[in-house]
Amino acid sequence: MPKDGGIGSSPKRREDIRFLTGTGRYSDDINLHGQAYAHFVRSDVAHGRILSIGTEAAMAMPGVIRVFTARDFEGAGGIPCGWQITSRDGSVMQEPKHPILAEGKVRHVGDPIAVVVAETLAQARDAGEALEIEIEDLPAVIDMRSALAEDAPLVHEDLSSNLCYDWGFVEENREATDRAIREAAHVTTLELVNNRLVANPMEPRVAVGDYAAHSDESTLYTTSQNPHVIRLLMGAFVLNIPEHKLRVVAPDVGGGFGAKIFHYAEEAFCTFAAKALRRPVKWTSSRSEAFMSDAHGRDHVTRIELALDADNNFTALRTETLANMGAYLSTFAPSIPTWLHGTLMAGNYRTPLVYVNVKAVFTNTVPVDAYRGAGRPEATFQLERVIDKAARELGVDPIALRRQNFITEFPYQTPVAVQYDTGDYHATMDKLLEISDHAGFEDRAADSRARGKLRGFGISHYIEACGIAPSNLVGQLGARAGLYESATVRVNATGGLVVMTGSHSHGQGHETTFAQVISDMIGIDADMVEIVHGDTARTPMGMGTYGSRSIAVGGSAMVRAAEKVIAKAKKIAAHLMEAADSDIELADGRFTVAGTDKSVAWGDVTLAAYVPHNYPLEDIEPGLEETAFYDPANFTFPSGAYGCEVELDPDTGEVTVLGFTAADDFGNVINPMIVEGQVHGGLAQGIGQALMENCAYDENGQLISASYMDYAMPRAADLPMFRVDHSCVTPCTHNPLGVKGCGEAGAIGSPPALVNAVLDALHRGGHRVDHIDMPLTPARVWTAMQG
Amino acid sequence: MEMTGSNQIDADPDRVWAGLLDPEVLKSCIPGCTEMTGTVEDGYDAVVVQKVGPVKATFRGQIRIEDIDPPQSCTISGEGKGGAAGFAKGGAHIVLSAAEGGTRLDYTVDAKVGGKLAQLGGRIIDGFSKKMADQFFECFKDRLDAAAAGEAAGGDASNATQNTGDTGGDSGKDQEAGDGKRRWFGTRPAG
Numbered sequence: 019m020p021k022d023g024g025i026g027s028s029p030k031r032r033e034d035i036r037f038l039t040g041t042g043r044y045s046d047d048i049n050l051h052g053q054a055y056a057h058f059v060r061s062d063v064a065h066g067r068i069l070s071i072g073t074e075a076a077m078a079m080p081g082v083i084r085v086f087t088a089r090d091f092e093g094a095g096g097i098p099c100g101w102q103i104t105s106r107d108g109s110v111m112q113e114p115k116h117p118i119l120a121e122g123k124v125r126h127v128g129d130p131i132a133v134v135v136a137e138t139l140a141q142a143r144d145a146g147e148a149l150e151i152e153i154e155d156l157p158a159v160i161d162m163r164s165a166l167a168e169d170a171p172l173v174h175e176d177l178s179s180n181l182c183y184d185w186g187f188v189e190e191n192r193e194a195t196d197r198a199i200r201e202a203a204h205v206t207t208l209e210l211v212n213n214r215l216v217a218n219p220m221e222p223r224v225a226v227g228d229y230a231a232h233s234d235e236s237t238l239y240t241t242s243q244n245p246h247v248i249r250l251l252m253g254a255f256v257l258n259i260p261e262h263k264l265r266v267v268a269p270d271v272g273g274g275f276g277a278k279i280f281h282y283a284e285e286a287f288c289t290f291a292a293k294a295l296r297r298p299v300k301w302t303s304s305r306s307e308a309f310m311s312d313a314h315g316r317d318h319v320t321r322i323e324l325a326l327d328a329d330n331n332f333t334a335l336r337t338e339t340l341a342n343m344g345a346y347l348s349t350f351a352p353s354i355p356t357w358l359h360g361t362l363m364a365g366n367y368r369t370p371l372v373y374v375n376v377k378a379v380f381t382n383t384v385p386v387d388a389y390r391g392a393g394r395p396e397a398t399f400q401l402e403r404v405i406d407k408a409a410r411e412l413g414v415d416p417i418a419l420r421r422q423n424f425i426t427e428f429p430y431q432t433p434v435a436v437q438y439d440t441g442d443y444h445a446t447m448d449k450l451l452e453i454s455d456h457a458g459f460e461d462r463a464a465d466s467r468a469r470g471k472l473r474g475f476g477i478s479h480y481i482e483a484c485g486i487a488p489s490n491l492v493g494q495l496g497a498r499a500g501l502y503e504s505a506t507v508r509v510n511a512t513g514g515l516v517v518m519t520g521s522h523s524h525g526q527g528h529e530t531t532f533a534q535v536i537s538d539m540i541g542i543d544a545d546m547v548e549i550v551h552g553d554t555a556r557t558p559m560g561m562g563t564y565g566s567r568s569i570a571v572g573g574s575a576m577v578r579a580a581e582k583v584i585a586k587a588k589k590i591a592a593h594l595m596e597a598a599d600s601d602i603e604l605a606d607g608r609f610t611v612a613g614t615d616k617s618v619a620w621g622d623v624t625l626a627a628y629v630p631h632n633y634p635l636e637d638i639e640p641g642l643e644e645t646a647f648y649d650p651a652n653f654t655f656p657s658g659a660y661g662c663e664v665e666l667d668p669d670t671g672e673v674t675v676l677g678f679t680a681a682d683d684f685g686n687v688i689n690p691m692i693v694e695g696q697v698h699g700g701l702a703q704g705i706g707q708a709l710m711e712n713c714a715y716d717e718n719g720q721l722i723s724a725s726y727m728d729y730a731m732p733r734a735a736d737l738p739m740f741r742v743d744h745s746c747v748t749p750c751t752h753n754p755l756g757v758k759g760c761g762e763a764g765a766i767g768s769p770p771a772l773v774n775a776v777l778d779a780l781h782r783g784g785h786r787v788d789h790i791d792m793p794l795t796p797a798r799v800w801t802a803m804q805g
Numbered sequence: 806m807e808m809t810g811s812n813q814i815d816a817d818p819d820r821v822w823a824g825l826l827d828p829e830v831l832k833s834c835i836p837g838c839t840e841m842t843g844t845v846e847d848g849y850d851a852v853v854v855q856k857v858g859p860v861k862a863t864f865r866g867q868i869r870i871e872d873i874d875p876p877q878s879c880t881i882s883g884e885g886k887g888g889a890a891g892f893a894k895g896g897a898h899i900v901l902s903a904a905e906g907g908t909r910l911d912y913t914v915d916a917k918v919g920g921k922l923a924q925l926g927g928r929i930i931d932g933f934s935k936k937m938a939d940q941f942f943e944c945f946k947d948r949l950d951a952a953a954a955g956e957a958a959g960g961d962a963s964n965a966t967q968n969t970g971d972t973g974g975d976s977g978k979d980q981e982a983g984d985g986k987r988r989w990f991g992t993r994p995a996g
């Protein structure tokens with residue numbers, strides 16, 4: 019056995035040694051010889067016409083190298099959108115141009131207008147103040163309903179309206195769903211808001227462009243979750259640089275949560291400017307810039323109706339959602355409220371009819387795209403909230419109502435296109451009730467009452483789709499990309515391995531978990547395995563890390579490549595031991611001829627591959643290196659039961675989260691410690707959304723929550739000790755590791771559990787409150803209590 | 806944000822009106838105004854130094870007096886750019902009416918900020934705007950009250966403008982005294 023145990027053990031994260039000792043290498047740590055600094059001058063109005071940009075005074079400032087405006091990018095393309103949605107009427111979505119720098123109009127606070135490049139950052143900033151920018155204010159559209167009004171100002175005047183698309187899913191089910199709702203014994207209706215969030219990774223975005231004149235090669239160092247995607251989008255659609263002349267490197271990435279998936283203007287700018295100026299050009303986002311230039315998340319307004327028959331079986335579900343796109347379409351924005359949201363609306367339940375309508379809306383706000391969970395938290399929130407409300411209206415136990423409607427047979431074809439391969443929802447529910455000590459809740463509630471407080475328990479049972487995604491399927495759904503993953507396993511002569519994966523860690527610990535898998539497969543120590551990622555010059559074309567896909571898709575590609583390596587190594591071993599290939603077994607780092615005591619070490623075989631003196635050269639090539647591309651057959655479907663216990667101070671409306679329990683089914687688990695860490699982080703973000711985080715615009719489109727003074731991030735003291743369990747395992751049936759993915763679950767399952775808990779507390783205190791929109795700040799809770 | 810208020814001033818509407826159109830009065834009553842040049846007809850160029858929450862900025866911009874309907878109503882509006890701090894703009898619609906013993910001044914103020922000011926100081930903008938408006942109208946009332954009182958006392962006041970100018974001189978002396986104090990304390994070793 020390898021000394022650190024392989025799959026299922028919890029070695030400490032090897033990358034943490036450098037992260038915790040300050041020796042990590044993040045993009046901002048990259049400083050190139052002769053580097054100049056870019057400062058983006060951004061719009062401080064939400065909507066306006068650019069009348070003039072006077073650059074003379076700025077150009078005369080000390081240290082200024084050049085001032086760039088939209089005029090410099092006349093030959094460049096716009097920032098592309100990677101997913102096309104088709105509306106109910108068959109028309110394709112309205113897709114406005116997204117220029118690198120604002121052309122003619124600014125469309126949100128933070129929209130870049132000009133860039134000053136100077137010798138130092140301070141000089142660039144000073145000169146930015148000397149730019150004479152004249153903007154004529156235009157009325158801004160901020161609220162989605164107003165944006166859809168007939169006479170609303172247009173965010174894009176070349177579009178017919180502010181409606182991006184009007185999507186219906188499944189359109190063939192619409193009439194049947196309407197009829198089932200009309201004929202239902204009971205219909206529960208709920209209107210809710212999924213609040214806009216800012217991802218706030220600890221490391222802000224950075225771009226460093228470099229150009230090598232001798233080879234005509236451009237290099238971009240960037241904070242990206244998917245460097246190959248950036249290379250493809252920026253090279254092919256924006257700057258017209260062939261991929262073989264463009265390298266994109268994303269070194270250590272300090273958190274992303276989705277916001278670092280997308281191709282951003284700053285990346286294209288720095289790459290372009292480095293070539294134009296023949297100097298490296300660096301941009302590092304300030305925290306204020308991050309608030310108004312990183313893609314935001316969520317921002318849905320939904321009306322949901324759940325129909326039940328006389329026996330409380332769910333018969334139909336219908337939703338109408340407005341989804342904010344912001345001012346431009348970010349890379350994957352159109353797919354989030356549609357395919358990543360509508361396909362999850364069946365949840366864990368046997369609802370035969372589901373119809374989802376989503377209208378995506380342009381507004382004068384920062385573009386909105388994927389944020390941890392991306393569409394699935396929105397789906398789960400609606401569903402798990404409306405079920406709780408239905409249970410209350412019908413006077414039944416919300417847990418029993420869920421259990422009664424659970425899907426219990428697999429595979430299960432939902433009415434919303436996807437097919438769940440495995441799951442056991444009763445098992446996770448049972449586990450949750452056990453480890454949250456649900457049986458003791460009434461005693462604890464009595465204790466709270468005795469202290470003048472209100473205690474509540476809330477539950478949610480989520481499902482999500484991870485491991486995105488089968489390429490042929492997403493192609494039919496409008497994706498302009500394939501969603502396979504790749505890996506090259508290179509074995510060195512002395513037996514060590516380098517795995518070059520298209521997945522890219524932005525904090526998940528791939529260097530540890532991926533090495534564990536290889537270590538387990540070969541039976542060698544994990545420290546013989548090096549994981550390389552985040553560099554298009556070193557790894558095969560990969561699609562990157564998001565949608566909890568790394569181990570399920572990237573890990574599978576790695577397993578496939580390692581299987582090829584092992585198959586070839588067995589042939590070499592068979593030759594060395596003069597045995598048949600089929601008799602060779604590999605365990606604990608040794609090849610053995612089955613049923614004999616003949617064996618040869620892993621290292622002897624790898625050496626033979628590169629020093630092929632005694633080698634079957636007529637049958638196989640020297641060397642030991644294989645590449646695999648893995649395209650998943652289906653999504654994976656993690657699920658779980660989440661329980662939240664809160665105490666509420668009726669005098670102030672303040673909510674304290676006393677307990678939070680997560681019982682997840684992630685399929686097989688590679689490293690339990692890392693999985694727990696992922697769930698903890700997801701829970702913190704989900705509780706943050708439910709309790710305090712909120713991205714707010716005023717009616718003029720000013721972003722008034724653009725610093726940590728006004729955007730409340732959860733802190734350790736706001737969170738309880740989590741109880742996390744992943745012992746309920748139904749392995750994924752279609753990937754080699756039987757894994758499902760765990761990165762987003764915490765953020766998906768927790769908001770409805772928390773809101774349900776607060777409403778439970780309120781009802782126990784005699785306050786008949788049906789719903790409170792997130793975040794449940796003391797002011798909102800107290801106001802709701804006053805009726 | 807929008808807010809309304811009213812003041813009772815001891816001078817008659819004609820005097821109050823003259824005060825509104827007097828650049829010296831405006832300059833001394835706009836909080837933080839350090840420079841103001843121009844005319845009522847063409848508008849004024851002004852420099853205002855203000856601190857909003859954590860953001861201190863020098864705003865350069867224009868002040869215009871519009872919708873002039875003497876001696877009853879006008880709108881004083883201003884717009885200033887504070888560089889990296891963002892922008893501030895706003896207006897005050899002022900209506901004068903004769904009231905017992907003087908003039909009633911009603912105002913409706915509307916203010917907007919953008920950029921860093923909104924991002925960092927957004928939640929305190931309402932309070933800040935109210936404070937700015939209160940200071941302006943309080944100062945304006947004080948000056949005209951003082952002028953009216955001076956006149957009642959038989960002082961040489963051929964017009965209100967002259968008098969308010971004098972009052973401005975007084976406040977200038979206060980300022981000097983303040984500077985003196987600052988100099989005095991400034992001699993203490995730092996820390």
